[in-house]
Amino acid sequence: MTRTETSAAAPPQWLFLTILAGLGMIGPFSTDTIFPAFAQLGAEWGASDFALQQIITVYLLAFAAMSLFHGPLSDALGRKPVIIVGTIVYTLAAAGCALAPNLTVLLLFRALQGLAAGGGQIVSRAIVRDAFADTQAQRTMAQIAMIFGLAPAAAPIVGGWLLTVGDWRGTFWFLVGLGVVLLVLVLLWLPETHPAQNRTDFNPRTLLHNLLEVWRVPDGRRLAFTGMFHFGGNFLYISAAPLLIVNLLGKGEQDFWILFVPLITGMISGSWVSGRLAGRVNGRRLASVGYVISVCAAVVSLVFSLVPATRGLPWTVVAIPVQAFGIAVAYPIVTLAMLDLYPDRRGAASSVQAFVATVSNAVIAGLLVPLLARSLPTLAAGSLAFILVAWALWSYHLRRSGREPGTTPDAPAYEPTDEL
Template structure:
C-alpha cells in the first residue's frame, strides 16, 4: 500500500523517533544507577532489575501491540501507547522507593513497544520489496542514535539535577512524539483490511505463526544475533565503570562506536537494496560479527585491564554486522503473513525480548564480572544465531533472493 503524499524522509524520522523511546527508557538511566541505588537503598543486583522488569513487561505486551494495530489501526494504537508511556514516566520521576519505581518501570515496558513493533508494520504497509528495505534501513540508521546519545544525555542531566530529572526528560520526549504522530502519521491500515479483535482469533494466529518452523528459524537467528550485542548493552554500567574504569559521564566511549557501526551497517543495507541479495547481506553480516567476536575474545585473553578504544572497537564491527542482518530477517518475517503483519511483528519482537529479559535479569549480572566472561557468552549467542541462519539457508537454497512466503491465516482456517 503506497500512500500518495507521504514524505519518505519525514516518515523515516518519525518512525525512528517512535522506535527510540524504548531504548531511551533503558539507556538514559545507566549513568544514574549509583545515585539511584544510594537513594533507594538498592545494590547493583537490585538496580539491574529496573531493566529486567521493564523488558519482561515489554515482552509480554509486545504480543498484543501488533494484533491491536491489525484490528484498530496503526495510528490509534501508537497514540494510546505514547500516552500511557508518558504517564508511566511521570510515575517513575515521582517514585521514592524501589518497589514503586519497579511498578512504573513495568508500566513503561507495557507501553514502550508500540513505536518499534507497530512501526515495522507501518513500513511494510507503505512500501514493498527494495523500497521497504531502504526505509527500514533509514529508520535503523536514525534509530541507532538513541543508544549512543541516551546515556550521554543521562550523564549531562545528572550534572545539574538528581536522577528524577532523567524521567522528566522522558516525559518531554514522549509528549513531543505524541504531537508529531498526531500531526504527521497517516493511518496505513484501512478499516477494510483490519482483522477482528478476537482473543480466540489472536490465539489461533499466534499458534499458527509460532508453529511455522521457518518463522522459528528466522526469529531465532535475529534474536540470538542481537543478543551478542545486547549482553553488553544490559551490562553497560558494569562494563563502563567497573571493567573499563570510566566515569558516569563517559558512557559515550562504549555507545558511540557501537552505534556508529550500526548506523554505517544500516546505510550499507539501504544502498545495497536491489543490488545485493538479502541472503548474501545476511551472510556478510554474520561474518563481520564473527570476526568482531573473535577479536574481542583474543583481546580480553591478552590483556589484564581492558582499555578504550581497543575494548570497544569489536562492538562497532559487531553492530555493523547486526545492522546488515536485521532488515532482511524482519522483512522476510513480515512478508510471510501479509494479512497479519502486526501479529508477526509482535511475535518476532516477543521472541527477542524474552531472550533479552533473561540476559538483563540473569546472565548480565553474572557475565559482567569480567571482560572475558562477557566476550565468551557473547560468542555463544552469535554461534547459536548463525546456526539458525545456516539451517534456514540450507532449506532455502532454491530461493537466493526472495524468501518463500507463508500463506496468510484465513478466518476459520484450522490449525
C-alpha cells in the same frame, strides 16, 4: 484505501521515516538513559547492583508480555490507534517513575512503561511493510535503523548530561518530554497505513489464533530466534554498560560514550551499507556476509580480552563497532524475512518477533549480565556465543527455505511522498 487516496494525505518521506524511527527509539531511550544514574539510585536507596539491574529487567518483561498483543491489535484496529494509546500510557508511566518515592514504586511504573512502549516500537515495523514493497522496504528499514541507531549511543550520554543539572528524576522527565513530542507527531502527521478492508476481526479468539498461526510456521519460529540471538550479541554489551564502564574499566557516569559511540557508529554504518546495497546484492548473501563480519570481530574482542597487553582501553572497544556493523547489515533482511512470511498478519508477526527478542533481553539484563560482566573475557565470550547461534540459525534457514528474503507479491496500501 488505494495508493492514490492515501498519497494525497501522505507526509514527506523524510518526516514519515523520522516518526517511525522516533517510535523505534522509545526502547533504547527507556533502557539506556537511566544507566548513568544507577550509582546515584544505589546510594539514595541502598540498592545492590542486582536490584538496580531489575529496573531494566522489569521493563523488558512487561514489554515482552504486552508485545504479543500490540501487533494483533493493530491488525484489527489499525496501526495509528494502537500507537496513540500506547504513547499516552507510556508518557504517564514515565511521569510516575519520576515521582516514585522508592524502588518498589519505580519498578511498578517501569512495568507500566514496558506494557505501553511496544505500541509504537512494534507496530512501526509493520507500518514499514505496509508502505513499501521489496527492495524499497529493505532500504527504508535500513534508513530507519540508521536514525534508530543513534538512540543507544545518545541515551546514556543524555542521561549523564541530565545528572549534571539535576538528579535521576530528570531522566524520567526527559522521557515524559520524548513521549509528548512523539504523540504530537503521530497525531498530526502519521497516516493510517492499514486500511479497514485489510483488518482482521477484533475478538480475543481471532487475536490468539493469529499469534498461534505465526508461531506454528517453522520458518517463522526459526527467524524469530535468529533475530533474538542476532541482537543479543549487542544487547549484552548495552545492558552491561554500567558494570563494564564503571566496574571493569574504572570510568565514571560521564564516560558511557566510550562504549556507545563506537557501538552505534558500527550500527549506523552497517545500516547505511545495507540500504545502499538493497537490490544490488542478493539479500541472503548480504546477511550472511554480515554475520561472518560480526563473528570475526567478536573473536577479535575475545582474544583482546584474554591477552594481558590488550586487556583494557582502547582494545576493549576496538572490534565492537565492526561487530555491530555486521549485525546491522543483516538486521533489515532478517526482519523483513519474518514479516514477509505473513502478509496478512504483519502485526502479529512483528509481535512474535518482538516478544521472543524482548524476553531474551530481559534474561540477558537480569541474569546473564550479573554473571558475565564480572570480567572482560566472560563478557566477550557471551557476545560471541550469541552471534554464533544467530549465524547458525540463519544458515539453516537458508538451506530450508528457497524464498528470497525481502520479497512479497502484495503491493503496499500506502506510499509516502518524496517532496520536502
